[in-house]
Each structure stands twice: as C-alpha cells, then as structure tokens.
Amino acid sequence: MAGVNALQWLTLTRHGESTGNLAFQAVDGTDAEEAGIPERDADVPLSDTGRAQAATLGRWLAALPDDERPTLVVSSPYLRAFDTAQIALAQVADASEILPVRVDERLRDREQGILQGLTARGVQNRYPGEADRLRRLGKFYYRPPGGESWADLALRLRSFYRDLQADAPGGRVLAVAHDAIVVMTRYLVEELTEREVMEIEKEPIGNASVTRWRHDGSGLAPVCYNDCAHLAGVVRPSPKARR
Template identity: 40%
Template sequence: MPSTITAVRHGQSESNEAHARATAAGMAVALTGADEDVLLTPLGRRQASALGRRLAREPEPEVVWCSPYTRAVQTWELAAAELESVPETRTDARLGDRLMGELAGMNLAAIRQRFPEEAAALLRAEYGYRPPGGECFSDVADRVRAVVGDMRAECAGRRVLVVAHDAIVLMLKHVIEEVPLVSVAAFAPVTNASVSIWRGSRSEVFNDDGHLRGISL
C-alpha cells in the first residue's frame, strides 16, 4: 500500500479554455484534432509551475504515474522543474481522459445541435451515460481500479503522485474511498492543477487549489 496517493489534474488546456469561452457566450463549439495532443495554455503552464512549488513544500513524491496525454505530461514536466530531484516516472494509458467517442471535442450546446437525443440522455444520467463509441464513468472507474491495484502491489510504503484528468481524480475518490458513483457529482468539478491526497482509504485533501491564488489570467 502506498503511504499516500496524491492526484493532480493537469493545468488549463487549450480545449478547457475554448469550451469555457464558448459556454460563457452561449455558443456551440466542436474542437477537432486528437484529444491526447491538446496542449496547455500559458495560464495552464503557470498553474503547473505553481503546482510544482507546492509539491516542493511537502514530502516530495517518490514515484509518479502520469497520463500519456500531452497536457498531463507538460504539467508534470513543469511541476518537476520546481522539485529538488525528479522521481521515478512512468506513463500509463489507463490514466488517460474519459473517451467521449462521437461527442469528442463538443460542449453541451454542440451536442444539443448535432445529437439532441444524446444530449437528453447525458442530462438524465451524466455519470451513467456512455456516449456512442465512448466511455461511461464506470468504464473509467474500471481502469482506475486496476491502476490502484497495481500501485498497492508495486509501491508499498511509497509516496505516489498521479498526474491526470478530472475524470481520473473523481474516479480515484470513488475507488479509494468507495464513494458511490451516483454521489461523485457532489465533488465535481475538479479544478485545473488542484491537489487531492489520500492516506490509505482516507481523504486528507480533495480538489485544493490554494496554491493557485494570485496567478493571473
């Protein structure tokens, strides 16, 4: 069993920014390109560096498990630059973001325009909804459960850092604390570059972004 599991969401990404702007303006947006290739914004890079400074003030991680998505890798690289030493690092495809299939890159307004029946199904049961060709949250939970099992077997007594996505952090809460899937929505949204820490099955910190105060947009 790891002594602690600390999970962080990547810094603000270009798709996060585009979706936030479109949604605030009441507009539909459907981004193109592979989700795994999305980059951090300048703000996201500053958030990642601030995250690293926070990690440097605490017992530093001894091993890192990182999503292979570019925005997560960039976040870890920038955070690691703030640490005294870079720990053993691995990427694991099971820590990739939730797959949205045919709805990839779309905000809710775009889904309503192009797939109104899917939008209605999503709103009825967000955490039980599986988009065409994509994953529901229980699918993501299965991936996370397998990763946590491997961490418990391979990282006994070590401080583990997970650098991933909002869906992964939420499913860590579900898996580690056994929070029912239907109750996970109460803990969303997970903030970019926020920190969540578990010691055993107990949550010490969840979705804390105090280290980001004062970072300009």
C-alpha cells in the first residue's frame, strides 16, 4: 500500500480496557445473551484500569528516541480510544500543545449492526439464520444486517491510509483505535491473505498494546505486534475481552 509505505513509522495501539470489556468478561461462560452495556458503542468509557494503561502507554511514548516519537496522532472518535490518546499524550512533555489528537471516523470499531452487544449465545438464540450465514460465508466476508464485514473495514482503512500519504509523507504516525483496526492494518501493510489474517485474528489484541512498522528503505517492515511489555505491573483484562 503506497499510502502506508510513505510513512517512516506507523504505530497502532488498541484503547485501554473499557467498561464494555468488563461487561463481556462478566457474562463469559454464562447463559447471558447480552453483555448489558447501557451506552451506545461510541460512548463506552475506559475503566479505571484502562486509564492506568493509557497513562503507562504515554510514559512509553515519552521514553522513545526523538526520531521515533509520533509527529501525528490520529484517533478513533469512540470515547474509549480518544480518551486513551489524550491520557497518553498528557504524559509526554508539551505533547498537548505540539500534537493535538486528530479524530478520523474511519478508525472507529467494526460495526456489528443487529448483533451489537450480543454474546455468541445471544446471536445463536436470537438470530440462528445469521449464525448459520456466518459459518457459511466465513468471518472475513460475513456482514451482519446493519453492520460491516472485515472486508468492509479493509475498504475504509485503505482510504484512511491513502490520505495519510498526503497529510504526513515521511511522518511518524500513532493511531489509537480498536482491535479490529490493528488486525486489518496488518492485513493491508503486510499484504496478507484472508486465511492468514483470520488466523492472526484468533490472538486477541491486548488493551493498550503496541504494534509497529518502520520504513526500511523499500517499505514498512514489522517491528512488533501486540506488544504489551510496557504494561508490566498494570493489571490487564482477560484476553477474551473483545469490543
């Protein structure tokens, strides 16, 4: 992808732990059909642990060499991502003045449509036809009514990264978003196949984890994926916590 490969550094992080993550953890392994999240997806806030993770992420950013620190910060408009970016940048000296957080709706989480907030049991019990369609089509191309497929997500991310080429050529970009955004960015940057990216997707992306690529002269080369080493000492949610 030319738009991505024009960057010097591309760093992605998932938002810190959210109250939505906690809600899904609470019903995991039960007969619940819904997670019971009262807010719309865009308004789900960080938990106390999520805020601590965001601050720890910021201290990691502050410790980066000057030639690796972001020159542009872009966030999903969803509250849990935007607050992660703001809290993290507050840990970097003068970052609030130098690096305002730019919001781009193309970094929002994958939309679930009628399946929003449902557990796997809830989907099977309430929409058995959709559960069957998912099994038949596969996760990559399945689009829930009113929602998006993973392929749809790839399309809007291609647009986002093309625009970055014009906005920040040779720049060092930090994007604060969601697990699906991290996975599909890897799909685009590394030119993976459907089979490869869906195998990678089986490994949950940690809250406030870091995934990075660096330009090696010919294009962006992977540096780390789903790295949580900087979060040592901060309690992290169960790896089953999605959303």
